[in-house]
Amino acid sequence: MSGKNNGYLVSSNLEKVLKAGHFAVTGELGPPQGADPEVIREKAALLKGYVDAVNITDNQTAIVRMSSIGAGTLVLQEGLEPIIQMTCRDRNRLAIQADLLGAHALGMRNLLCLTGDHQIFGNHPTAKNVYDMDSLQMVHMLTEMRDKAVFQCGDEVKGSTAGFLLGSAAAPFADPIDFRPLRLAKKVKAGSNFIQTQLVYDVKEFAKYMEKVRELGVHKETFILAGVGPLKSPGMAKYMKNNVPGILVPDEVIERMTEAGKEWKGKKAADLSPEEKKARSKAWQTEGIQVCIDLIKDIKKIDGVAGVHIMAIEWEEAVKPIVEGAGLYPRPEVN
């Protein structure tokens, strides 16, 4: 297949930017819990020009939302390139393949394969989950579908097949921590063309992880995009540190966020006027964006990192100042 496309697997903008050696920027767009296309168009407008492609989440945190492929179609119409996310939680191998034939026919070329958050966290905790396959098996199945034009069962795809640039997620700081670089290697062996990591706030620990990844040579076989995201408040930073598995938030980051709101120190939300609350949020958000910019600048120096994945769900406005502040604007055009 590569011969037909000047050496590209799928010729998506993301693939071209990565293969040209540019430091890539991807974003994230969470579809609404409703059917209004305007929500997608507005978010797409905030991201267009600032990211090379945007992830469209798939029932993120197991809460029902507009489908990733449906929202991705709208994003594509707005001139922004989608990265469809697909989880193993909601679909078996028949549904995954069928939906992706459709997604390809609609013009989508990038896919992030995920296991998916357990449904117990979402708004339908009594649902039956699927988990017919895991994310590595999904990547492998879709590599075969793209490169050999076969379905998982071995039957040939009739006519043209569905080819995607295939991505996987990586959780560098989840347990068992010693296994994480090896698991990344396994994901790449399964066929992952790019990797997007869980949120990184601790650059020192991430650098150690990348060192092990480089020892395995994995960074040469895939493109690794480090996940970053702006913090909205010191409370959010503490919550992530204490409650979200696989996220390390160093004290210095929490201190920076706390320091940004020092003018209102010791005051509870109830003691503040609406104007004061607004001013405090603004101060925190400004610092959250600056912390994110500084993280990107540090991460960019780590050998083997091919880009950043900016997760600013429900705060898409933050992407523009982050990308500009990190010196990553304008985004390259690769033909």
Added chain:
Amino acid sequence: MITGEQKPLEEIQALLGDAEKVLVVGCGTCVTVCFAGGSREAQILSASLRMASKLNDHPQDVTDVTVQRQCEWEYLDEIEKEIAEADIVLSLGCGIGVQAIAEHFPDTWVVPGLNTTFMGIPQEQGVWEERCAACGDCILGLTGGICPIARCSKSLLNGPCGGSEDGHCEIDPEVPCAWQLIYDRLTSMGKEDTLLELQPPKNWQVSRDGGPRKIIREDLRLISDEA
């Protein structure tokens, strides 16, 4: 073993309705061991139902009997008379026991007194944990004797998801991460290379997904299909 838990009394009362003669049938095997539906539980539940029905001004005649195994015809034959005399049978067996009674006594209305929960192990006195999902294609030889189908919340086959922290599953800090257990065991046994092999999608056809299952052993049968 198969484990079960008794349904709430209110739910059992609703299932029994206005029936006058109630027979509670305990089972002497798995549900006895897990203190859910043995002879002792059948007696206690019968007494509770008698008392509750009196308080509701609709006294019911509730008796109990326990068989060695509700899932075998020969043991059910022993209680044919008691069953025939009852208006309704409340089985304290697992779901297999309830169905065996329904199948063996087609004219009897039988209702379940337990929720059958899982196949597992008594971890300590009063604590049971799930161990096997009866998937029909055992992979314990690859995973150090720890089953990711039954014990990983997502039944993953290629290692831990990103929700593993401090040895626990993201769904509940009380639930151990099966893949952490597998990792630790394979590493301690010097078999960690197994973790790097890509396990292909599982054949779920031999599990419940392929439809209700049946085992036929011609070498053991007394009556063959041709006869």
